[in-house]
Structures are given as C-alpha cells and as structure tokens.
C-alpha cells in the first residue's frame with residue numbers, strides 16, 4: 342500500500358477486502374472501470390465517490406467458465422438477459438458461454454457472428470465464448486480463435502443436440518494438433534459409451550427403460566467406467582499432441598487417478614467439477630425428480646467426498662456451474678422420466694453459496710472458494726490479467742458478500758428464465774449484496790441497477806503468457 346494514490350474516479354472501501362495476502366481493510370481505487378491501486382483507506386483522494394462495503398467481505402467477481410445460455414435459437418430455455426441477471430445476483434461477473442444449445446451451434450465463424458449479433462445489448466455481466474469441435478469443422482477453428490473464442494468444447498458421446506455431433510478419436514487427432522498450435526484449450530465432455538467387459542450382462546440402460554422414474558436406474562445407465570475410459574483416452578492424446586486438455590464436469594472419482602497421473606507428467610491437463618457433484622448425493626435424490634438429471638450423473642456420497650479431496654489436493658482445478666436449463670416441459674416433471682427428460686441442471690445463481698456452504702463445513706476458507714471459482718477459472722479461460730483478482734490492472738469486478746447470513750432458495754428469488762432447480766428449498770450461507778462489473782453497480786440486494794452493462798469479451802486470450810503460466814502447476 343503506497344501513499345501516492347493514482348488518479349481515480351471511484352473508490353471501494355471495506356474492512357474485509359480480499360487482496361493478495363488475505364482479507365484486509367483496504368481501499369480499491371478505480372478509473373474507467375479498471376483497478377488502479379489498492380491502498381490504505383486513509384489514502385483515498387479527497388472528493389472521490391466511495392462505495393463502502395462496511396463489514397461485508399469484498400471479493401473479486403466470480404468467473405463461471407461453463408454456462409449454457411442457449412440464445413439465439415433456444416432462448417425459451419435460457420437467454421442472455423435472464424442468465425446474466427442470475428449471474429449478477431449470484432456474484433458472477435463473467436461467464437463463458439458454451440457452443441450449444443443455441444441454434445445454430447457455435448461451430449463455425451458464421452454461427453459465432455450470428456450469436457454475437459443476436460445478443461447485442463443483452464448482457465448484464467461480461468461474457469466470453471467457447472467454440473465447438475465437431476466432425477468436419479477443422480477449417481473453422483483458427484478463424485474462430487481469430488474472432489475471439491477462448492477455446493473449444495467437444496463431446497465423446499451424444500451431446501443431446503443432434504446438430505452438435507460428438508467427436509471420435511479420429512476427429513480429435515485432427516483437432517488437437519491445431520488447437521495446440523493456436524494455444525487454446527480443448528474442453529472434453531468425457532463419457533464414452535462402452536459395453537460391459539462381461540458380455541453376458543445387459544446394456545447399462547436396460548433397467549432405466551423398465552423403471553424410468555428410478556434414480557438408481559438412471560445412475561446405473563451412465564456408469565463410472567464411461568467417464569474413466571474417456572478421461573484415459575484424452576489423457577493419452579494430450580500426451581501425444583501436447584494440446585491443453587480439460588475435463589469438464591468430472592463426476593467419477595475413479596478417474597481422478599488418471600488426472601493425477603497426467604499432471605504428474607507435467608501435461609497441460611486440467612479438470613473441473615460442479616456444485617451439484619459436490620453438494621448432492623445420489624442416495625438422497627428422490628425417484629422421479631428430474632431436476633437432478635445431468636450427465637455425467639450425480640453419484641454416491643462416497644464419490645462426492647473424493648471429489649472434495651481432489652479439489653483440496655489440486656487434482657481438480659476449479660468449480661463451475663455447468664448451468665444447463667431447459668423449459669419445465671422438457672424436464673418431464675410430471676412423468677418423472679429420467680430416461681427421456683432433458684439432462685441439465687439450472688444453478689448459475691447458486692454456485693457460490695452452494696459451494697461455500699459445504700466448503701465451510703469441511704473447514705475450507707472463503708479465500709479457497711474464490712480461488713476455485715474466480716482466479717483459476719479466469720486463468721483457464723485466458724482472462725486473467727483482467728478478471729479473477731482484486732489487483733492493479735484488473736477490471737473492477739467486485740462482489741460484496743455477507744458470508745455468514747443464510748437464505749433459502751425459493752422460486753421467487755430465482756433469476757434464471759425458469760424457476761426449477763434442484764437447489765430449491767436448500768438453506769445456504771452467503772448472501773450476495775452488491776455486484777459491480779468494471780466499477781459499475783449492476784446488482785443491489787434483489788434489484789438490477791444498470792441493465793445492459795455487460796460486454797462481450799472478444800479480445801482473444803488476453804494474456805497468453807500469464808494464462809499458460811497459470812495453467813501449469
């Protein structure tokens with residue numbers, strides 16, 4: 342903290358501001374939405390307007406790098422206005438949008454341009470974009486990076502959307518050297534449909550066909566070995582091509598040893614998990630409650646405990662929502678059919694309180710949660726340097742939070758387009774009071790104070806060097 346304060350047009354002051362060495366009393370000096378300096382409160386220049394957090398904790402806004410917004414094309418599932426409001430209300434100041442389930446899917450430069458045009462003026466928080474790798478779109482990858490996507494997602498199993506076909510090993514062998522050259526990560530939905538070693542056993546989906554309301558049957562229909570096989574395959578390809586490779590929404594704790602092994606070899610290999618895998622357990626999911634359906638599935642409590650352990654020891658790098666809602670009709674709530682219902686969990690607004698509530702019980706500090714959900718996700722998406730930290734040169738994306746106050750998730754406070762979420766009725770610690778995007782207050786205790794302030798992040802990977810450094814362990 343220095344006494345020669347730089348020029349600024351606003352200041353954020355609090356007794357518990359998360360800076361380099363923990364929570365400290367400090368003032369954040371901001372000019373044109375960018376943090377200029379973090380100084381002692383007494384060093385705030387005279388006459389500068391002050392936002393005072395008082396006793397609330399001040400943390401960098403979260404960066405949720407796994408969100409399915411679905412606009413254009415399936416805006417009735419979730420659109421950018423509602424998704425980014427939910428983000429702001431949940432302390433998330435940057436999202437990275439997935440290349441599906443919008444129409445057209447974001448697998449070509451033209452489709453990317455169409456999305457960018459469609460969402461003009463709709464954003465309430467900042468938004469970057471992933472492209473998609475599908476069979477045959479090899480020639481589009483470099484063009485999309487040049488236009489600003491921060492990396493690419495692919496599936497190794499049916500994506501749920503017919504116009505986003507899954508990649509095979511053949512397709513990955515074409516894409517991965519190209520992505521390695523471009524310096525962007527490949528995000529992999531790691532499930533491969535494979536039959537049982539014992540051929541006399543029935544296909545894992547047979548029981549679910551007979552009892553579609555049974556969660557146990559659904560769980561059995563997407564076994565751990567599908568994930569394990571897929572993680573193994575892409576870890577070998579990562580080793581071969583040295584392409585940055587990332588496992589999205591890891592659920593099977595059996596695959597952790599493969600992730601660990603790849604990291605041990607210093608490969609550019611990372612993994613994420615989600616609040617639902619960390620905070621729910623299959624044993625407690627009621628039959629017929631399709632709000633819990635996602636792929637890979639939420640597994641046993643014992644599995645969840647291992648994911649927490651992996652988060653603690655760094656095998657899992659960070660936590661993202663994988664917010665993937667649809668219309669209530671497609672969730673087939675009345676039928677409770679786990680076989681036919683859309684798979685995807687609505688949770689963007691509740692990621693922080695859900696993870697914080699459980700992390701706290703396990704003895705983790707809020708600083709760790711912020712690292713998992715802001716700093717590391719920003720680094721992964723190449724946004725670090727602008728996002729993910731309260732420090733000079735970073736955007737003034739700031740959240741004021743009461744970490745102890747509790748609230749119950751009720752339909753009336755859900756900002757997602759649709760109110761169905763498996764988190765409904767849960768009591769969480771951590772109430773987001775105010776959210777600022779680049780110095781501007783966009784959310785204040787239930788109210789949206791500046792709509793349309795979010796911007797598209799298309800500057801490409803803002804700081805390649807730092808992003809790469811941040812990825813190595």
Ligand SMILES: [Zn+2]
Nearest residue numbers: 409439663665
């Ligand atoms: Zn997803």
